Structures are given as C-alpha cells and as structure tokens.
Amino acid sequence: MTAIHAYLALFGLLVIEGTGMPGVPFEPAFVAAGYLIERGEMSFWGAVLVGTAGNLLGNLIGYWLGARPGRGLIERLLHQGWGPEGMTTARYWLGRYGAVVIILARWFGPIRTPTILAAGVVGMETSIYTMYSALGAFTWTLAWQYAGWKGTHYFLGWWQLYRRYATWWMDALLILLVLAITAASIYYCWRRWYAGRVH
Numbered sequence: 001m002t003a004i005h006a007y008l009a010l011f012g013l014l015v016i017e018g019t020g021m022p023g024v025p026f027e028p029a030f031v032a033a034g035y036l037i038e039r040g041e042m043s044f045w046g047a048v049l050v051g052t053a054g055n056l057l058g059n060l061i062g063y064w065l066g067a068r069p070g071r072g073l074i075e076r077l078l079h080q081g082w083g084p085e086g087m088t089t090a091r092y093w094l095g096r097y098g099a100v101v102i103i104l105a106r107w108f109g110p111i112r113t114p115t116i117l118a119a120g121v122v123g124m125e126t127s128i129y130t131m132y133s134a135l136g137a138f139t140w141t142l143a144w145q146y147a148g149w150k151g152t153h154y155f156l157g158w159w160q161l162y163r164r165y166a167t168w169w170m171d172a173l174l175i176l177l178v179l180a181i182t183a184a185s186i187y188y189c190w191r192r193w194y195a196g197r198v199h
Contacts, residue, residue, distance in 0.1 A: 003042040006033045010047060011054035018058020018137065019065070020113035027144075034148030048138070048145050055106075055137035056130070059116055063129055066120025094124050099132050106136030 010029040017024040030051075036042035094101055094115075105115035119129050 001032055001036070003036055006036050006042060007047070007050050010051050014051050014054035014141070015058040015061070018055040018116075019062040020058075020116040022109070022113060027148075030144045030148030031152060033145060034150070034152035037145075037149045038152050044145065044149060048142050051141035051145060052134070052138045055141055056134050059133040059137060060130065062113075062116035063120040063124075063126070063133075066117040067123070068120070094119055094122055098124060098128060099135075102129065102132035103136040103139070106133070106140045 006029070010033055013024060013026045013029045017026045033042055033047045033051075037044050037047060101115060102119065105112045
C-alpha cells in the first residue's frame with residue numbers, strides 16, 4: 001500500500017462514516033496511515049487534514065439528507081424513535097448548545113447519527129453546523145490518527161524486539177494463543193446467539 005492508497009482509503013471511509021452510517025470499519029485506515037507515517041512515507045498532518053476533510057464532507061452529506069431530499073422520511077424515523085418530546089428536545093439542545101452537541105456527537109456513536117440527521121431536519125443554520133462539524137471532525141481525526149501512528153510505533157518496536165529473541169517454540173506459543181482467543185470469541189458469540197434463539 002502506498003501513501004496515495006492510504007490517503008484515498010482514509011478519505012473514502014471517513015466520508016461514508018461521516019454521513020452517520022453505523023458500522024463503517026474506519027480503524028484499519030488509521031492503522032495503515034499510522035504505519036506509513038512511522039516509516040516516513042506519509043505525513044501525519046496530511047493524514048489528519050485528509051481525514052478531517054472526508055469526515056466533514058460526510059457530515060455535510062448527512063446534514064443535507066436530513067434537510068433536503070430525505071427530510072420527510074428522516075423526520076418520521078426520528079419522530080418514531082424519539083417521539084414528539086424527543087424532537088422538541090433535539091430542537092432545544094441544538095438551538096441552545098449547538099457547538100457542544102455537534103462536537104460531542106462526533107465522539108459518541110449512539111448519538112452521532114441522530115444528531116447529524118436531526119441538525120438538518122430541525123433547520124440548524126448550515127454555516128454554524130459546518131463550523132462545529134469541522135471542529136469535531138478535526139479533533140476526532142487528530143486523536144484517532146495519533147493513536148494509529150503511536151500504536152503502530154509501539155507495536156513495531158515490540159515486534160522487532162520479539163523477532164530478535166524469538167525461538168520456534170515462542171512462535172508456536174503465539175500462534176496457539178491467537179487460535180485460543182479466536183476460538184473463545186467464536187464460542188462466546190455462538191452462546192449469545194443460541195441464548196437469544198432459546199429465549
């Protein structure tokens with residue numbers, strides 16, 4: 001993977017994630033960029049700016065969907081989920097504490113999607129929403145990219161140390177540990193699924 005691929009992946013994934021779509025696996029893009037930053041093949045601030053731009057664009061698309069073509073549908077969905085009081089509360093919070101709500105929503109998944117869509121539905125001013133979203137996207141991207149970079153730095157340092165002193169039995173032990181964790185995870189998920197079907 002080259003720096004161009006990492007920039008494109010980071011931008012594309014964060015556009016999709018920024019719309020409020022849940023479950024987008026954006027973490028690998030930060031890790032890949034962190035690896036290239038650690039190798040000196042990519043700029044840390046370049047990655048942060050590209051990620052911020054992608055995330056902000058996604059936020060604006062989500063806002064636009066709430067304000068324009070999907071307004072009726074999204075308003076009905078939010079109304080059903082929150083009820084009349086919930087929509088009134090959303091208008092109040094966005095009107096009075098817009099900056100705090102938009103920035104905090106960027107950090108907390110459960111309120112992120114409703115906030116992005118509700119901002120468009122309730123008619124929050126576009127310029128204000130853009131400014132707060134840009135600040136939220138920048139701080140969120142900065143934190144994730146820094147974690148991806150430093151996490152990669154420490155992992156590579158540990159890996160080099162491990163390879164220097166590793167023996168065949170240490171490799172075998174590591175493989176067994178990974179297999180045991182994988183098997184335990186699969187068993188745990190199966191038990192939860194099975195318990196849900198029984199009840």
